[in-house]
Amino acid sequence: MQVDANAMEGWWYEGAGMYRHTWLVKRNPLHIATDGVFANPVKNADGSWSIPVETTLYGMEQKPSTVQVESTLIDPEGKPVVSGHIEATIQPLGESVAKFTLPVSSPRLWSVDQPTLYTVRTVVKRDGVVLDELTIHNGFRTIRFDPDKGFFLNDKPVKLLGTANHQDHAGVGVAVPDSLWEFRVRRLKEMGSNAYRCAHNAPAAEFLDATDRLGLMEIDENRNFGSSPEHLRQLDWMIRRDRNHPSVIMWSVFNEEPSQGSEMGYQLVRRMSASVKELDTTRPVTAAQSNSDLNPVNASQAADVAGFNYVYRDFDEYRRVNPSKPMFSSEDTSSVMTRDQYTTDRKAMLLDSYDDQVLPWGLSHRDAWKQVDERPFIFGTMVWTGFDYRGEPQPLSWPAAGSSFGIMDLCGFPKAAYWIHQAQWITDRPILHVIPHWNWAGSEGKPIKIMVATNAESVALFLNGNHIAEKPVDRYEMVTFDVPYTTGTLEARALNGGKEVARFDVETTGVPSAIRLTPDRKSMAGDGNDAQPFTVEVVDARGRVVPTADVPVTFSLSGPGAIIGLNNGDPTNHEPEKGTQHSTYHGSAQVIVQSELAGQGKLTLHATSPRLSAGDVSVDVIATAAPPAVTEITNPPLTLTDWRRSPISMDRPDLKVQEAHHAWTLTRTPAVLPSRCTRRRTRRHSRTDRLRVNRLLCQRCPNFAAWKGIPL
DSSP: OOOOOOOOSSTTTOSSSSSOOOOOOOSSSEEEEEEEOOOOOOEESSSEEEEEEEEEEEOOOOEEEEEEEEEEEETTTEEEEEEEEEEEEEETHHHHHEEEEEEEEEEEOOSSSSOOOOEEEEEEEETTTTEEEEEEEEOOEEEEEEETTEETTTTTEOOOOOOOOSOOOOTTTTTOOOOHHHHHHHHHHHTTOOOOEEEESHHHOOHHHHHHHHHEEEEEEEOOOOOOOHHHHHHHHHHHHHTTTTTTTEEEEEEOOTTTTTTHHHHHHHHHHHHHHOOOOOSOOEEEESSSSSSSGGGGSSSSSEEEESGGGGGHHHHHTTTTTEEEEEEOOBBBBOTTTSOBBTTTTTSSSSSSSSTTOOOHHHHHHHHHHTTEEOOOOOOOEEOOOOOOTOOTTOOOBBOOOOOOOTOOOHHHHHHHHHHOOOOOSOOOESSOOOOOOOOTTTTEEEEEEESSEEEEEEHHHEEEEEEBBBBBEEEEEEOOOOSSSSEEEEEEEEEEEEEEEEEEOOSSSEEEEEEESSSSESSSSSSEEEEEEOOOOOOOOOOOOOOOEEEESSSSSSEEEOOOTTTTTOSSSSSSSSBBBTTTTEEEEEETTTTOEEEEEEETTTEEEEEEEEEEEEOOOOOOOOOOEEEEEEEEEEEEEEOOOOOOOOOTTTTOEEEEEEEEEEEOSSOOOOOOOEEEEGGGGTOGGGGGGTTTTTHHHHHHHHHO
């Protein structure tokens, strides 16, 4: 199977083709429809819990049939909790929805900190014979959006600490392995984030499995804005597929549409919202609106929750005009920085990481959070973006081919913004980080700007043991110092009430000495699907990362796996992301390794670089059952005979005159292109030619101009 993605459909470089799992499903003629079980728990007015189970059945049999539908709730330990059943009759070529309710006593709740998941197993039987079954995961939790006090999860106020993100990752583009979704969710959680907005399309199902499992609230976003049958069908598909996930808390129906400030935008959201409510009434509908929110008629008025993209100036006035409408910052910030770069040089495509490079419509990471945090009625933020992504290199230009908006780079390596947000968002433990590194050869005696990201009350700074200064910390702006450079150790001490609560230092490193490799995990599943990133670092003789080291590295792999991606987070880097060679950027790079199908044993990654000691690391590949798969089918010959086309003409054809047609035969076999063609234009080609006729036709043919470029 293949997809022709030559025609542009995507935004920026979000990818095209078949980049997610594709399943061939074999079913009984009478079966559960795709995504046909809806079992989202609800808390009743009296405080009790229940699960309204809806099972959509479809029948292709010749006559009506009656079946028994049974659903069982299973707890996290695999023990049955409660079951229910009902009979349903399905008409030929028709659908039927079987409904009943499962009462549940004292369930464990799903939350960001304790993401407890349950399972609902639904079985369809006829005369005791199982026809179909489906297992879904769900979670018990309540969500509430208050126009004055913000968002509540399980009746507790929670500020959404979120990021908006495209769907690509270093080395693999948008064909992201399932385990990399988990890696990205973990990186965000470690930063203190609790929410995620998918920008601007329905996420991979495996991503939502990870947000459910790890505890990250999520906003599903619709791809195409419209109320045509096809657009509503796409919206309905997303709702049906994702409505059992406890991590999903809102449905977003558009992002920054031109009609958002008009009657048209209002009516479109009104219709799309009604379509959502037919499938799910437990979550509100929102939209990411970037202007015109104060117009007399605008799209936000038809949404349950108003989302604001960069219109901070309207927060207070919108609340005054719409006092009953919950509000959040659906997209903000747009501060750009290059990882571990601390001077700006636009010609060299370099942006400093002090959070000072802000695009005209945005704010810094510090100020954008302040606008949200100081307003209780703005229940959360979605920073643009959590990770860098391909495309949109503004304010830079070629050779920059990737964005610099990310809190992390394309690999998931932290930028300064990561430590700023960690200090802003984490409150249960001391956070302290010094920006930048302390390798400034040639700048001896010159002042270096120091930013300390911390959630402490004050910071004391020391250079080589000598006290430099102590300053109070602004919880939004953090704290900065100017320190004349000299080699050694720069140390920060975080203080609360004058008492030290944390220390952090940066040291001047030695020269590059070796390559160090660190896997994200110590083991992998040998299913041919599991993948993980390995961090590549250039270190000195004492094992400290050299933050100025850009060196070429060659990789080799032994054992049951393969290298599937390479990158270093530099948006101007154009080295191949496939292969065995890549350079580090500011001392770091990333290699993504995938296990081999039916793999087992040690997998060892080896890295070498001129004049540096080689690096080696091994992980265990554990024998794992192979995922379901269809046996590969080789392409049979394809023959098209007597394909006709009239000659190109600027004149309108005469319907009474029989046109002379050009006809030829196209035969596909695993052969090679002939060096010359025949007048019948018989073609033989390999599979790699992708069946494009314009790549097969011989320009020596006298009729070439009449039929070149015709797609097959």
